[in-house]
Amino acid sequence: MEIITDISQPLALPRPVVTIGTFDGVHRGHQAILHKMKEIAAGCNGSPVVVTFHPHPRLVLGQHVYLLSTREEKRVAFAESGVAHLIEIPFTREFAKLSAEEFIQLIAQKIRPEVLVIGYDHGFGRDRSGSIEHLFRFGNALGFKVVQVEELIVDRYHVSSSVIRWLLQEGDAGEAARLLGREYSITGQVIRGNQIGKLIGYPTANLYVDDQNKLIPSMGVYASRVICRGKLYSGMTNIGMRPTINAHKLTIETNIFGFDDDIYYETITVKLVKRIRNEKKFGNLDILKNQLRNDQQTALEILDGSV
Numbered sequence: 001m002e003i004i005t006d007i008s009q010p011l012a013l014p015r016p017v018v019t020i021g022t023f024d025g026v027h028r029g030h031q032a033i034l035h036k037m038k039e040i041a042a043g044c045n046g047s048p049v050v051v052t053f054h055p056h057p058r059l060v061l062g063q064h065v066y067l068l069s070t071r072e073e074k075r076v077a078f079a080e081s082g083v084a085h086l087i088e089i090p091f092t093r094e095f096a097k098l099s100a101e102e103f104i105q106l107i108a109q110k111i112r113p114e115v116l117v118i119g120y121d122h123g124f125g126r127d128r129s130g131s132i133e134h135l136f137r138f139g140n141a142l143g144f145k146v147v148q149v150e151e152l153i154v155d156r157y158h159v160s161s162s163v164i165r166w167l168l169q170e171g172d173a174g175e176a177a178r179l180l181g182r183e184y185s186i187t188g189q190v191i192r193g194n195q196i197g198k199l200i201g202y203p204t205a206n207l208y209v210d211d212q213n214k215l216i217p218s219m220g221v222y223a224s225r226v227i228c229r230g231k232l233y234s235g236m237t238n239i240g241m242r243p244t245i246n247a248h249k250l251t252i253e254t255n256i257f258g259f260d261d262d263i264y265y266e267t268i269t270v271k272l273v274k275r276i277r278n279e280k281k282f283g284n285l286d287i288l289k290n291q292l293r294n295d296q297q298t299a300l301e302i303l304d305g306s307v
Helices: 028-044 071-080 100-110 132-142 161-169 173-180 285-303
Strands: 002-004 016-020 047-054 085-090 115-119 145-149 184-191 205-208 220-228 231-240 251-256 267-277
Touching: 016 028, 028 047, 028 115, 028 145, 047 071, 071 085, 071 184, 100 132, 115 132, 132 145, 161 173, 173 184, 173 267, 205 267, 220 251, 220 285, 231 267, 231 285, 251 267, 267 285
Parallel strands: 002 085, 016 047, 016 115, 047 085, 115 145
Antiparallel strands: 184 205, 184 267, 205 251, 220 231, 220 267, 231 251
């Protein structure tokens, strides 16, 4: 996948079939748009092109939001989805002032789309004032076709980044995964902790997440899968304040089952499958150890698909 971060000059892309959006999470709703874009591109011998923005517009405009995807995670998701060209437009306050018409003219002049594939609720331009109706009108005037992709509903949920954020903040990693189309993952560097887990027979990899805007789900213990050194392991992850040892800082700690290698300062990815329980304060470390034994059994049952 080619990554383009400069559109100051017109791009020479072969028959671009384009979609535009922030795509936080690259969830199943986004994937439906990407599928339609690739289908159209295959039918006209064109190139599937994604236009997105960095940083996230809401962060630039002072409307803080915790993100489902880091920049790198989005890039990986697009590449795995078969996107040929990813255009990351630097989002600034100046760029945000473009009217809907100015924005679409920029896309038409610099990217020259043959087809623009867009979600049912897409808004664009200053204050998101541009609508689907505007796109159809601009498309007729500027020489590109517009294809709209309808809303995706999974069970009772409208699939959107905001709904998935809410589910994760409620600790419902399982339902969030259904809407994402994959388990929610957190990638970071393993750092040294206080070694309490190792002392009681459950050593943990303590994760440092560099991106302060990455959403960390609700506190609790989760059945998890871990990618370490290119291999997939089963595990259980605690997100919380470790009240049993009177700690006062949020940590993400993962016990990787059957694994005790030294991986300090290596990068791992933790995939949250399902929350087992809330975080609790235990009277002593022996009680905590007994609970972790039970948590491990529950996690294994979840990961084996029996729960």
